[in-house]
Amino acid sequence: MSAALDEVRERLRRFASDVEKASPLYSYLAGNAANDDDVARLLAVATEPDPELLLAAVQRVLQAEPFHELTNYYATLGGAYGPDNGLWQMWRAFALERADRVRALVTTRRVARGNEVGRAALFYPAVAFAARQAGGGPVGLLEVGASAALLLGIDLYSYRYQSEQAGQVAAGPGRAALGLHCALRLEPSGQKGPTIPKRLQVAERVGLDHDPVDLTDEDEYAWLEACVWPDQPDRLRQLGAAATVRAKKTPILVKGDPVADLAGAAARIPAEIPVVVLTSDALRPFSAERVTAFRAAVAELAAARPTFWVSLEAYSVGLHPDHPELDTPQAILSCARWVDGEELTTPLAQTSWHGERMHWLG
Structure with missing residues (x-):
């Protein structure tokens, strides 16, 4: 059943506003799409009408036509143009002329948010925080909504953290294939x-x-590339480097439901090892009831073995009702643990969504 067109247009408008600074190209395209019923209908067929899904679908179709003039606006495809007066009509014509292919992707694919490799720089100190709470030894990582599980390699990447007070702090292997700042x-x-x-x-x-x-x-990997915003080519480079690392250190991948199959996935980690559950913008599509069910599943796991939940989610997910000052468009990095059945959640930082910046809350 298609989404109401008014809802689709509103989502496109909101997305355009939210990413105005981070991605001028996608802000421009989403803003115009919000005022174009023919284009908005391409997204209305989706079960979850996420603006990024439409934009990724068009980029995936464009990948197959590398000499099309539209690629000049996609830095991830070798282009160097910024949004100009000719872009919208060209993009619109491209999408509508290939509407069947775009709709096929919109109805069968999901935005691969879990593969935002830059977020590893945010998770690294947060997982270290959880590991200290667990006693300082090795931990087992369980990522929910893992997609290609690229964030599970956080111990294999190198990092540079820059602050005015402390200068530069380095962490991770010195010769890592992927370095993040x-x-x-x-x-x-x-x-x-x-x-x-x-x-x-x-x-x-x-x-x-x-x-x-x-x-x-190859088709799966191409979709991951299509989910990278085209005016942020550094993210595409990070994706490629992380995929290379992932091929050498393959995690266990479990196909299943994040609630019903959480305990079964955790059982893949030896019982004597504390579990650190990771979510990276994974709860955004969930209803409030679904979020509650997921939290209950993590709490049930914590009742059976040492468990911590490190999350990078939006305030709207409802993890921090006692911290209204955190209600901003930024992501919130948190660590939750359970003591005598009670959930204790520590907000650690407010961050950018792609890992470039982090405001540590102490």
């Missing part, structure tokens, strides 16, 4: 920042997803 903000002046160890000890890594991505499948 993150600007670190500390407030007030003199506040202690995150403890960033040189190494993380990861004993096991498990990814749980409805449809885990096979990186050896």
